[in-house]
Each structure stands twice: as C-alpha cells, then as structure tokens.
Amino acid sequence: MKWNSIVFKLGATIFIILISVLLPLIYTIDRLFYKSYLSEAHYQINQLAAQYSNSLSSREDLDSLQAVANLTKTEICIIDREGKILFTSNDEAFHQDTQIERELVEEAYSKKDTQIEYHNTTNNLNYFVSGKPLYLSNQEDVGLLVFSNAKHIKKSVHDIELLLWVTMIGALCMALGFTYIASKKLASPLLQMEKVTRDVAKGKFYKKVTISSNDEVGSLATAINDLGQELERYRNRQTEFFANISHDLRTPISYIKGYIQVLQDELYKDEKEKDLYLSIILDEANQLNVLITDLFELSKIESGQLDLQLNWINVHELIESCLIKVALKAKEKEILLQKELDTNIPFIFSDGARLEQILMNLLENAIRYNKLNGHIKVKGVVEKKKVHLLIEDTGVGIPEEDLPYIFERFYKVDKSRSNRIGSTGLGLSIVKHLVLLLEGEIKVKSTLHKGTTFYIALPFNIREGIKDKVL
Incomplete structure (x- = not known):
C-alpha cells in the first residue's frame, strides 16, 4: 500500500479518530474505577472499625478479635493515648508494647471517616487504615486501629485495569480491521474513477464508472460518466467537423479547378457554354467565400473576440x-x-x-x-x-x-x-x-x-x- 494513497490516508484518519476517542475514554474509566474501588475499600474498613468499636465493651472481648481479624483478613490493634500497642492480632507485623506513629494515634481517636495509607517498616507492606475510639466498661481511654493489606486491593484493581487495557487493545485491533475494510470500501469508487478518467483521457470513452450509491460519490460517478459521453460526442463532432470542412472546401475548389481547366483548354462549344462555366465558377467561389466567412465568424464568437x-x-x-x-x-x-x-x-x-x-x-x-x-x-x-x-x-x-x-x-x-x-x-x-x-x-x-x-x-x-x- 502506498503511503500517499487515499486508502492509507482515509484509514489513518479513521484510526486516529478512534484512538483519540478510545484512549481518553479508557483512561477516564480506569481512573474512575480506581477511585471508586479504593473508596469502597476505605468505606468497608471504616465500617469494620465502627462495628468492632461498637461490639467491644471489655478487655475480655479482645480475645475474639483474633478470630475476627483472621475471618476478615485484616490486622487489628488496640492502642492507648501515647501510641503504645496494647493488643495486636498479628504480633509479627505490629509488636505489642511498642510505640506506633503519631498519625495513627490521631486516626484511632478521630470520630471522622478518613482514608489513610500506611507503610509498615516491619514487614515492608502498605495498609489502608481506619481508626475508632473504644469505650470499654472500665473506662479505659483506648483506640482501635484496623489495617487492611493494600496489596490485595491493588492487585484486584490492577487485574481490572489490565482487563480494561486488553479490551481496549482488542477494540483497537478490531477497529484497525474495520478501518481497513471501510477505507477500502470508501476509496474503491474513487480509485475506479481515477482509472476510468485516465482511460477517458486516452480516448477510451466507452469506459464507465460503476454507480454504487446515491450520495455525493455516486453523483461524482454520474458526472464522470456524463463527461465521458460529452467528450465522446465532442470528439465525434470534431471529427465530423474536419471531415465536413475538408469536404466543403474541397468540393468548390474541385469545381473551380475543373472548370478553369476546361476554359483554359478551350473545351467549350460556344460562348453560351463558356458563360455557363464562368457562372458555375463564380457560384462556387461565392460558396467558398460564404463558408470561410462563416468559419471566421464562428471562430471569433467562440473565442470571445467578437x-x-x-x-x-x-x-x-x-x-x-x-x-x-x-x-x-x-x-x-x-x-x-x-x-x-x-x-x-x-x-x-x-x-x-x-x-x-x-x-x-x-x-x-x-x-x-x-x-x-x-x-x-x-x-x-x-x-x-x-x-x-x-x-x-x-x-x-x-x-x-x-x-x-x-x-x-x-x-x-x-x-x-x-x-x-x-x-x-x-x-x-x-x-x-x-x-x-x-x-x-x-x-x-x-x-x-x-x-x-x-x-x-x-x-x-x-x-x-x-x-x-x-x-
């Protein structure tokens, strides 16, 4: 395929338009989905934190947190105002009796739903964190922190993103095939018109463009066919014109030449016959003059010189x-x-x-x-x-x-x-x-x-x- 062909240009134009539409669309969907999924994850953690804080009323209830943490695949910590870990469901990730960052302490005692991501240097993992204050029966001032491993959530997001991009690539491949077929179909009449017009330029006026539609392309095909017919008619008229003019010039000249030869050789019987021949010569000369005058007049009119x-x-x-x-x-x-x-x-x-x-x-x-x-x-x-x-x-x-x-x-x-x-x-x-x-x-x-x-x-x-x- 030639790079400057109408098929390539048309196909490239359609394909670029499709990419210009698909890429921003897929990117927008991806970002919206990503934000929505993370918001949902934070919401669920906040809900879990709220449920845990409402269900715990004494230190005896803390023993059930280990089972709940395993069931919900989260990590749970109880801390005091100083950030000391009083209870942890995963001692390997969060060591009991150790201090935790001040930011998390504020999160634990906050009454608002927030969205915090926390990097644990102990196990080098990222977590989504939600905190709620706890009100135990012994009136201990403690806070609850719920940690959800961000790796699982981001893996799910990544899988869906991958699916979106694979879908987009598949759509682009289909679009590429569609573009090729569509551009070939749209350009086919134009290529045929090019071939026919070149044939017409070579004098093959019988060549016709196939009219396959009633739109502008079909109208152009009809115009080319009409042009071919007009050119053929013009050529025939031109051929006939030269044939007629050569005949109309040759005939009086032949008469004049013949009768002058007769007069020159004195092949007439008497003066009456001589006068007849002279009269014929005069008539033919007048006819020749009329023809030349008319041709000159018509030429001036058609050339706009009149x-x-x-x-x-x-x-x-x-x-x-x-x-x-x-x-x-x-x-x-x-x-x-x-x-x-x-x-x-x-x-x-x-x-x-x-x-x-x-x-x-x-x-x-x-x-x-x-x-x-x-x-x-x-x-x-x-x-x-x-x-x-x-x-x-x-x-x-x-x-x-x-x-x-x-x-x-x-x-x-x-x-x-x-x-x-x-x-x-x-x-x-x-x-x-x-x-x-x-x-x-x-x-x-x-x-x-x-x-x-x-x-x-x-x-x-x-x-x-x-x-x-x-x-």
Missing part, C-alpha cells in the same frame, strides 16, 4: 429592413412575406448589426427550405420585459429526432439537399451563439412537411449583461 456595438434599436424598422432585403429571393419562389408586430414594442439596447445577422439568417433559411407559394410570417410581442420574435414558415420542416442537433456546427438535416442549395451548416450555430451573446434565448418547433417556427427572446436593455460578458 466586439459588440451597442445602440438603441428600433425593432420595427430593423424587421422591415430585413424583409425588404430578402423580398427578391422570396419573390423568386413566390413566397408571401408577412409581419405581425405589436405597436408597443420599445426600442431595445443591443447590437443592431448582430441582431440583423440573426434575422437575415433565419429568414434566408425559411426561404431556402420553403415550398413554392409558401409564406413566412414574422411576429413580435412584448412579454415579461422582453421582446419575443417568431419566424414561422410553411417549409419542409425538421424531423423531431434532428431538432436537438440543428444548432451544432455543420449539422445538416438533409445533406444532399443542403449541399444542392448552398448551405454550409454553420448558419444556425452562428445564430445561437449570437443570441446567447445578446443575452437572449432561442427555441425551435417544427412539424415535418408543415413548417418550422423559431422563437427568440431578447431583453430590453442588455447593457450590464453585455458589459460583464465582454469584461
């Missing part, structure tokens, strides 16, 4: 001007041009030349793909602080499956027809880019063999929007 000239525009006059310009072409196909504009359409702040380019492109398409004796209607209304323009025709229409792609570069619904009538396949792509650049929207509806309608919505004033876009 400068906009913003002015207040009279929409009525602009539409009227466009209809006049296409009137001759419409007349050739006996197409009726109509307009239906609301009188309340205001001046709009936009780029008049680009808006005219949009309308001219749509009107020329409407004429190009219309039927004989058809009609074209331009409508204009105001809704929600926007000017809505509709260009509808009675042309051949667009198949429903082609509608999502008509704004793509070089997309042609009927390639043979488009080539025959001189379409480059770039016009609608330019139209959409220009509409978006003018902060507008464009939509299309079409019914095959019945006609097509383009919807354009433009804001009244795009000064701020255009300013942000240009900057």
